[in-house]
Structure formats: structure tokens, C-alpha cells
Amino acid sequence: MAPALFTPLRVRNLDLRNRIVIAPMCQYSAENGCMNSWHLIHLGGLALSGAALVSIEATAVTPEGRISWADVGLWDDETEAAMGRTLEAVRRWSDAPFLIQLSHAGRKASVERPWEGGAQLPESDPRAWRTEAPSAIPWAEGQRPPTALDRAGLQRIREAFAASAVRAARIGLDAIQLHCAHGYLLHQFLSPLSNRRDDDYGGSLENRFRFPLEVFDSVRDAFPAERAVTVRISGTDWVEGGWDLEQTIAFAKALEARGCDAVNITSGGLHPAQQIPVGPNYQVPLARAVKAAVRMPVVAVGLITGFDQAEAIVGTGDADLIALARTILYDPRWPWHAAAELEAKVRAPPQYQRCEPWRVRGLFGES
Ligand SMILES: Cc1cc2nc3c(=O)[nH]c(=O)nc-3n(C[C@H](O)[C@H](O)[C@H](O)COP(=O)(O)O)c2cc1C
DSSP states (O other), rough: OOOOOGGEEEEEEEEEESSSSEEEOOOOBBBBBOOOOOHHHHHHHHHTOOSSSEEEEEEEEEEEGOSSOOBBBBHHHHHHHHHHHHHHHHHTEEEEEEOEEOOOOOGOOOOOOGGTOOOBOTTTTTTTOOOOEEOOOOSSTTTTEEEEOOOOHHHHHHHHHHHHHHHHHHTOOOEEEEOOOOTTTHHHOOOTTTTTSSSSSSSSSHHHHHHHHHHHHHHHHHHHTTTTTEEEEOOOOSTTOOOOOOHHHHHHHHHHHHOOEEEEEEESSOOTTTTOOSSSSHHHHHHHHHHOOOOSOOESSSSOOOHHHHHHHHHSSSSSEEEESSHHHHHHTTHHHHHHHHHHOOOOGGGGGGGOOOTTTTTOOOO
């Protein structure tokens, strides 16, 4: 019997060859939102990894929605053409499906790249911009507060998400993931710690769901019906009085009722006071609890590094898929090594067939 990690799964139109997903990872290397040769090297390598699905990093739907000034965007013809060129070059050599994470950073925008400290850019920096959020509460003490979005602002951002979804469809992206996690704009609407609005977008759970669900609906409407739209959610803020697992489950159910195809359960990022119990599988209990409440596939992520560890998460039914971020940067052939260890088969490009180790003859035999 094939190991659970290497059994296929169909998610709407998406035929996944195994249960290994590459999580979205910002590269902070774009120029005016445009992908360049770094993204070709990075995504091209990941497309040959044997994973079932490659996620494109958090992609801003407007320039102000970028986290840093060097983030990738999909807001105009230029950013679309740059991403289209990158994908075209990768697709010449790989048929790996690609998902794009559409995002708006809200109050966590306008920062320096992480390897340059990641701090909010001073107002005097020509690369800085004014941030927007549900309420005028900064992410951290000492930061400039964001502007609270008015109704016109909400409409503008909803439309920007839909427009990016149309662009994503045009350049052949196979699926979308709406970024509702890690303290970015849509998560800022969900969490009572960042959303203090007194209109119908704040207060009750139903009101805090409203904007993210409206954005989900407009993205779903804008993207071809046969292609998947999924969501990434932080399962908890890890802060007393914040967004928690119970609210996550209610949100996941509301998304499922609107046609969401899968959810990826991560955590944190909303508040600097978070206390995260980091360790192997630390977010798997969150995924398991969501999976118990919904029928759509659930993705677990976070310090999944071992082959048996990944097999156990899928095999015991804690989650349907696992996502890897740091693990696959460190070992871009992780899915090959997992297949060898678990006695499964995996895909490798014909150019690399000759590296199949003699001890695992037939490893690259997946058709
Ligand atoms: C370099 C890097 C960039 C990341 N960028 C994103 C991103 O664009 N969007 C996102 O939702 N998460 C992002 N993350 C978080 C990962 O997707 C993942 O959830 C997290 O790293 C935990 O998985 P891991 O233990 O396998 O790294 C990033 C992580 C890393 C290491």
C-alpha cells in the first residue's frame, strides 16, 4: 500500500500527485512589485522538487498592500507580465501546479526587508507609504498608526483582490489562497485585538467575519469556477482575548459554506505579545480541530521536517496535506528523500533521472 503522504488528492480541478505542498514564502526581491530572475531561480527549483503544489509568496493586490517595498505584486499590467513571464519559463520544463497567495498587509505594511532589520520605514524614507487597517491601532508600540479604512476604502480593496484574481486566472495560475493569517489585513479584521470598529465590520463575530468573507466572495466570483480558491487562517493569535481556535472553526465553516476548497491552518502574527509554543507539529492540533469540523481538505504546517512525522500527520488523519516552508528551502529535494524513505515513487525531470540512487531503483517511476 502506498504511504498516505504519497496518495493523490483532487481539490476541485487540482490533481495533486501527493500530499506535500510548498508553503508561500516572501522573497523580498521584487522590483516595483515585479518578479525577476531571482523568482525564476527560486520557483523553478521548487517546481522540480516533487511536491504536489507550489505556492507563490504573499502577493500584494495593491502597492500599499505590500509588506516590504520589495514584495511581489499583481496589481497592474507590468506586475502581471513579470509574473506571467516567470511562470511561462518554469512551465516549459515542469507541469507542477502553482497556487498564488493574494494578500494585503494592512497595518504591517511599509517595512524594511527582514535581513535589513524589518522595521517600519521612517516617514522620511521615500520608499515608505501610509498604511491602512480596520482601526487606527499600530501593530507595535511606537509605530505610526494606520488609517482606519472607510467604506470607500473597503470597496477599493475588495475590488483590488478581485482584479488580482482576474490577472491570476489570465496567467494560468491553478489556484488562489486568500491570506487571512499572520496578522495581515484580513486577519486584522478577524481579531478583536486589531479590529475595534463600531460599524457592521467590527464587534460581533459575524461583523468581524464580514470583510474577509466579502473579499472571499469577490475573489471566488472573479476566478474561473473550475479552479480552486483556498484560504490561509491563523488558528489562534496566541494572545489572551484574541482570535482563537473556536473562532477559527466558525470562520472555516462559514468559508466552506461559500465554496472554499481548502484551508491552511497556521498561527500567530497578529500581536507582539504572542506566546507561541514553537516545536515540531506545534500547529498540528489546530489543523486537527478544524478538520474535525469541516469536510474540505485541511493543510497542516509548521516545523514539519521528518518523513515519518509528515506521514503520521496525513496517515492518522490530522490533516489531508502538509505544507513545508523552511524545511524545503533547506532541502529542496525533501519530497524525493521522503519518497525514498517511505518506499513510494516520485517525479523527477528526465534530465535528472540518472541520479536515482541504486538502492532505491524505481524511485522516479511515478508516471
Ligand atoms: C522565508 C519565509 C517567507 C515566508 N513568507 C510567507 C508568506 O509569504 N506568506 C505566508 O503565509 N507565510 C509565509 N511564511 C510562513 C511559512 O509559509 C510557514 O507557514 C512557516 O514558515 C512555518 O512552516 P516551516 O516550519 O515549514 O517553515 C514564510 C516563511 C519563511 C521561512
